[in-house]
Amino acid sequence: MEHITIKxxxxxxxxxxxxxxxxxxxxxxxxxxxxxxxxxxxxxFNYQPNPIALSLKENKSRSIGVIVPEIDNPFFSxxxxxxxxxxxxKGYQVxxxxxxxxxxxxxxxxxxxxxxxxxxxxxxxxxxxxxxxHLKNLHDKGLPIVLFDRISDEINTHKVISDNFEGSFNGxxxxxxxxxxxIAHIAASPHLSISKERVKGYLAALAKHNIPVxxxxxxxxxxxxxDIEVVIDQLFANETPPDAIFTASDRLALGCLSxxxxxxxxxxxxxxxxxxxxxxxxxxxxxxxxxxVQPALDMGKRSAELLFDLIENTSKLPKxxxxxxxxxxxxxxxxxxxxxxxxxx
Amino acid sequence: MEHITIKxxxxxxxxxxxxxxxxxxxxxxxxxxxxxxxxxxxxxFNYQPNPIALSLKENKSRSIGVIVPEIDNPFFSxxxxxxxxxxxxKGYQVxxxxxxxxxxxxxxxxxxxxxxxxxxxxxxxxxxxxxxxHLKNLHDKGLPIVLFDRISDEINTHKVISDNFEGSFNGxxxxxxxxxxxIAHIAASPHLSISKERVKGYLAALAKHNIPVxxxxxxxxxxxxxDIEVVIDQLFANETPPDAIFTASDRLALGCLSxxxxxxxxxxxxxxxxxxxxxxxxxxxxxxxxxxVQPALDMGKRSAELLFDLIENTSKLPKxxxxxxxxxxxxxxxxxxxxxxxxxx
DNA sequence: TTGTATGCGTTATCAA
DNA sequence: TTGATAACGCATACAA
Numbered sequence: 001m002e003h004i005t006i007k008x009x010x011x012x013x014x015x016x017x018x019x020x021x022x023x024x025x026x027x028x029x030x031x032x033x034x035x036x037x038x039x040x041x042x043x044x045f046n047y048q049p050n051p052i053a054l055s056l057k058e059n060k061s062r063s064i065g066v067i068v069p070e071i072d073n074p075f076f077s078x079x080x081x082x083x084x085x086x087x088x089x090k091g092y093q094v095x096x097x098x099x100x101x102x103x104x105x106x107x108x109x110x111x112x113x114x115x116x117x118x119x120x121x122x123x124x125x126x127x128x129x130x131x132x133x134h135l136k137n138l139h140d141k142g143l144p145i146v147l148f149d150r151i152s153d154e155i156n157t158h159k160v161i162s163d164n165f166e167g168s169f170n171g172x173x174x175x176x177x178x179x180x181x182x183i184a185h186i187a188a189s190p191h192l193s194i195s196k197e198r199v200k201g202y203l204a205a206l207a208k209h210n211i212p213v214x215x216x217x218x219x220x221x222x223x224x225x226x227d228i229e230v231v232i233d234q235l236f237a238n239e240t241p242p243d244a245i246f247t248a249s250d251r252l253a254l255g256c257l258s259x260x261x262x263x264x265x266x267x268x269x270x271x272x273x274x275x276x277x278x279x280x281x282x283x284x285x286x287x288x289x290x291x292x293v294q295p296a297l298d299m300g301k302r303s304a305e306l307l308f309d310l311i312e313n314t315s316k317l318p319k320x321x322x323x324x325x326x327x328x329x330x331x332x333x334x335x336x337x338x339x340x341x342x343x344x345x
Numbered sequence: 346m347e348h349i350t351i352k353x354x355x356x357x358x359x360x361x362x363x364x365x366x367x368x369x370x371x372x373x374x375x376x377x378x379x380x381x382x383x384x385x386x387x388x389x390f391n392y393q394p395n396p397i398a399l400s401l402k403e404n405k406s407r408s409i410g411v412i413v414p415e416i417d418n419p420f421f422s423x424x425x426x427x428x429x430x431x432x433x434x435k436g437y438q439v440x441x442x443x444x445x446x447x448x449x450x451x452x453x454x455x456x457x458x459x460x461x462x463x464x465x466x467x468x469x470x471x472x473x474x475x476x477x478x479h480l481k482n483l484h485d486k487g488l489p490i491v492l493f494d495r496i497s498d499e500i501n502t503h504k505v506i507s508d509n510f511e512g513s514f515n516g517x518x519x520x521x522x523x524x525x526x527x528i529a530h531i532a533a534s535p536h537l538s539i540s541k542e543r544v545k546g547y548l549a550a551l552a553k554h555n556i557p558v559x560x561x562x563x564x565x566x567x568x569x570x571x572d573i574e575v576v577i578d579q580l581f582a583n584e585t586p587p588d589a590i591f592t593a594s595d596r597l598a599l600g601c602l603s604x605x606x607x608x609x610x611x612x613x614x615x616x617x618x619x620x621x622x623x624x625x626x627x628x629x630x631x632x633x634x635x636x637x638v639q640p641a642l643d644m645g646k647r648s649a650e651l652l653f654d655l656i657e658n659t660s661k662l663p664k665x666x667x668x669x670x671x672x673x674x675x676x677x678x679x680x681x682x683x684x685x686x687x688x689x690x
Numbered sequence: 691t692t693g694t695a696t697g698c699g700t701t702a703t704c705a706a
Numbered sequence: 707t708t709g710a711t712a713a714c715g716c717a718t719a720c721a722a
Contacts, residue, residue: 001459001487005699016709021701031707048460052406053699055397056714063440071429072642077422084416084443093440093461095408098429114346115393116438142346257629279626284602286631297417350715361693366717376691398715401698694721699714706709 004045013037024049055117063093064307065118067109069101069126069150074279075250075296076124079148082300083122090308092119099126101189101223110134113143120144120307125152127189127222144310148303149294151193151323158306159323160299164194164276167292167328168201171246171274174290174330176209178337180244180272184217184235186228186256187248195220198248198276217242221252228255232263243271244336250277253289257335272336283333290336293329302326349390358382369394400462408438409652410463412454414446414471414495419595420623420641421469424493427645428467435653437464444471446534446568455479458488465489465652470497472534472567489655493648494639496538496668503651504668505644509539509621512637512673513546516591516619519635519675521554523682525589525617529562529580531573531601532593540565543593543621562587566597573600577608588616589681595622598634602680618680632679640671647671 006024010017015034023030023038024047041047055061066083068076080096087094095118099106106126111134113121121143123135132152139145139155148160175183185202187195199218206213216238219231235242247253253275260267267273267287275282275291282289302324310318351369355362360379368375368383369392386392400406411428413421425441432439440463444451451471456479458466466488468480477497484490484500493505520528530547532540544563551558561583564576580587592598598620605612612618612632620627620636627634647669655663 001462001483003459003462003699006701007699017699018701018710019708021699022708025701029707034707048456050401050462050699051460052397052400052462053714054701056395056401056698056716057700057702059714061397070426071416072419072422072426074417074419074422077417077419080441081415081417081443084441088443093457095438096425096429096441098426098433111393112438114348115396117346117348117395117397138346254626254629261629281599281624281626281630284599284606284630285626286629286633288631348715351717352715362716363694363718364692366715367692370717374691379691395715398698399717401700401714402716402718404698692722694719696717696719698716701713703712704710706707 003050004047005050006047009038009041009045009047013041059117060119061117062091063095063116063118064120064122064304064311065095065097065113065116067097067099067106067113067121067123069099069124071096071098073251075149075294078296079124079300079303082297083304086301086304086308092308099129101127103128103131107134110138114138120146120311122146122148122303122307124148125150125192127192130191142314144307144314146303146307146310148299149194153193157321158310159321160303160306161193161197161323161325162294162299162328163325164197164328165201165204167276167294167330168198168246168248169205170328170330171276171292172202172205173209174332175244175246175272175274175336176205176211178272181211182214182217182240182242183211183244183246184219184242185246185248186219186221186231186252188221188223188252190220195248202246223249223251223255225255225258228252229259232256232259236263236265244273245271246274246276248276250275250279250282250291253277253291254279257285257289267335268338274336282331285335287334290333291331293331295326295328299326348395349392350395351392354383354386354390354392358386404462405464406462407436408440408461408463409465409467409649409656410440410442410458410461412442412444412451412458412466412468414444414469416441416443419625420494420639423623423641424469424645424648427642427647428649431646431649431653437653446472448473448476452479455483459483465491465656467491467493467648467652469493470495470537472537475536487659489652489659491648491652491655493644494539498538502666503655504666505648505651506538506542506668506670507639507644507673508670509542509673510546510549512621512639512675513543513591513593514550515673515675516621516637517547517550518553519677520589520591520617520619520681521550521556523617526556527559527562527585527587528556528589528591529564529587530591530593531564531566531576531597533566533568533597535565540593547591568594568596568600570600570603573597574604577601577604581608581610589618590616591619591621593621595620595624595636598622598636599624602630602634612680613683617682627676628678630680635678635681636676638674638676640673644671
């Protein structure tokens with residue numbers, strides 16, 4: 001790829017590079033005639049400033065890094081959609097990394113991130129990540145970072161989450177109000193902030209309604225279908241099996257649904273199911289899936305906005321960082337409500 | 346973010362930058378002792394070469410651009426997953442752009458792409474794109490480009506598609522074999538290569554089985570739910586409505602399913618439905634969705650591999666470019682087969 | 691074996 | 707109003 005440079009223009013017009021540079025940037029200390037000449041030539045030969053040269057000079061890249069566990073997860077692809085949207089309007093480019101839920105991979109990604117000289121980082125932690133030194137180091141060195149969804153208390157910066165506690169509380173309470181007595185909760189990785197918050201919401205709802213906690217009904221589970229099958233089987237090996245399952249993620253809910261079908265356990269008759277998800281197809285599942293919706297797109301947008309706030313004000317650091325809690329919404333569909341329950345609502 | 350540079354190391358060790366540079370790159374013309382000294386210092390202070398400086402020098406960026414219509418579309422997010430996988434192993438970074446199915450946006454994206462000096466471009470065309478001059482220009486200037494999924498005949502380069510004709514043919518024939526007589530086909534944007542190929546497959550299957558083509562059963566449709574509702578209503582306003590719908594994409598199939606439910610039209614009893622999709626949840630829909638699976642991940646991987654082939658051999662251009670056709674697979678589920686049909690298969 | 695000088699494309703500083 | 711020069715970080719041709 002050949003690119004025309006300022007030098008080329010200068011040579012062609014018999015000017016110095018500095019004059020051309022100034023003319024291009026519309027400097028007022030340049031002769032209007034010269035300016036026009038340069039502008040026209042640049043236009044004609046489609047001059048585009050070399051952003052790499054600018055990056056080197058200004059020591060910034062006008063790009064931001066995004067590390068997510070998996071791109072191919074609707075929550076994250078929606079979030080990235082939102083991030084790209086904001087970045088596009090700011091003239092920034094988005095560089096994508098996947099941790100594949102691996103701590104090692106996440107650490108390597110952060111190394112790439114720094115070596116790439118991105119101007120900021122958006123990250124949602126991997127399920128394996130317990131130690132966040134790699135991020136702390138970056139942050140201490142002055143890299144603007146915003147955490148979203150899967151966050152950590154140990155990093156003092158802006159964060160964006162959905163109201164996991166409330167969503168979880170509402171979901172659980174919904175199950176209680178429709179008459180369920182033994183409500184299981186299947187959470188994702190126990191390390192994750194989202195898991196902890198959702199477990200708290202679950203427990204709080206039980207407590208409010210004076211339902212004793214049965215430890216055997218609280219499970220942590222990986223996303224693999226096999227893992228889910230094991231957990232379901234454990235739950236049903238219980239002396240008094242659960243009559244409802246509240247899962248802490250979209251993937252888990254899908255896995256449960258699939259396993260329950262396989263085991264010939266009827267939803268919602270034998271067991272109610274409610275997810276924590278954002279799947280567009282949730283309404284089309286059999287049965288349609290009750291769920292707590294997270295605003296993935298908005299979370300992405302908000303995170304990106306906060307990051308650009310930080311990037312554009314690196315000199316004056318905010319005195320205090322904030323954690324933004326976005327709304328969740330309980331959507332009741334068929335997987336959690338029987339015909340006979342409906343009056344009760 | 347402060348970064349240690351070669352200059353810093355040189356100063357600290359009282360060497361010249363060239364010596365440090367050579368030592369770092371393991372040059373054989375350097376004193377082993379000096380080399381060790383430099384290496385240790387670099388290690389200790391976590392020296393990372395500045396890729397921007399390298400880019401400027403070598404006129405390449407070790408990054409590739411990816412332009413897709415929407416990240417938040419399972420097909421593309423899976424493809425990007427594959428792309429990222431290959432790029433990661435090659436030490437390249439992936440810069441993401443969305444065209445949002447808009448031609449204008451796609452053109453702007455290609456401008457950003459060039460200005461960013463990416464080393465290559467992977468693109469799947471927007472639904473509005475009929476003119477590909479913007480891509481031809483880039484390609485003529487020497488930018489390695491690989492098209493995937495939504496391709497164009499007018500650009501002579503490597504392309505990766507799934508076998509749309511065969512998939513479409515098999516899907517249609519499956520409907521014929523299960524006794525359907527009036528099979529509608531709902532395609533996406535008529536400009537898209539995938540639409541054309543899938544329509545061909547559909548027509549070929551009808552022809553093979555001597556079923557006359559009814560133009561009123563061939564529809565083109567945008568992804569919006571409202572657009573789909575209009576098309577479904579048109580189809581059912583027909584004197585003899587269809588008894589099967591073969592949709593050319595995942596989103597269309599979902600929209601159809603949802604609309605048919607709303608209209609109280611039973612699938613598969615009143616009408617069979619089959620999609621062209623890769624949704625992981627297809628099996629969990631009500632009814633479970635018969636579909637033609639595209640290997641999105643593999644398509645992404647293959648495209649990226651081809652792109653790196655081109656990037657790493659820019660000097661010797663391949664004499665001929667190839668279009669790689671990846672397998673598709675018909676998966677029969679409940680949306681296309683009634684109990685009574687099953688013996689017939 | 692090491693050092694000096696140059697250039698990648700751009701802009702800022704200083705001089706004219 | 708314009709030009710010469712240096713600098714960003716690195717690699718390399720050339721010199722020592």
